[in-house]
Every structure is written in C-alpha cells, then in structure tokens.
Amino acid sequence: MTTFEVGVNLNAVDITNLDLRVPVFVDMGQYGHAYFKIINLEYTESEVITTVTLQRISF
Structure with missing residues (x-):
C-alpha cells in the first residue's frame, strides 16, 4: 500500500468532526x-500545520 505525509491546516472544529x-x-x-x-x-x-499520514485504499 502507498502511504505519504501531508501538511494540513486544521482547527479544533475539524478535529472534533x-x-x-x-x-x-x-x-x-x-x-x-x-x-x-x-x-x-x-x-x-x-x-x-498538522502532519497527516495517509494510506491509499482501493475499492
């Protein structure tokens, strides 16, 4: 599986939801x-900036 890290601008409401x-x-x-x-x-x-690690998925 492919993974990578991205920087995302999130706030407390984004995290809550x-x-x-x-x-x-x-x-x-x-x-x-x-x-x-x-x-x-x-x-x-x-x-x-929040660091997020993502893994590509396929359906």
Whole structure:
C-alpha cells in the first residue's frame, strides 16, 4: 500500500468532526484522485500545520 505525509491546516472544529472510519477523497490535479485512510494525525493547535499520514485504499 502507498502511504505519504501531508501538511494540513486544521482547527479544533475539524478535529472534533473528523471520523477516522470514513475515507478521505484527495484530488491531486493532473496526477489523478483517490481515496485514502488516515493512518496518523499529529494535531497540536489550530495555528500549526498538522502532519497527516495517509494510506491509499482501493475499492
């Protein structure tokens, strides 16, 4: 499986509403699009970029 890390600007409301059971759709422009599962999330505060590790999934 393919995994990668991305920096995401999240706030406390985003974290509260996040359901890790639901796949995340990512549109990568000319590189296509896919669904990903969040493997790891390092949130500290809303002013700091959050590091998210994603794993590509296929249906």
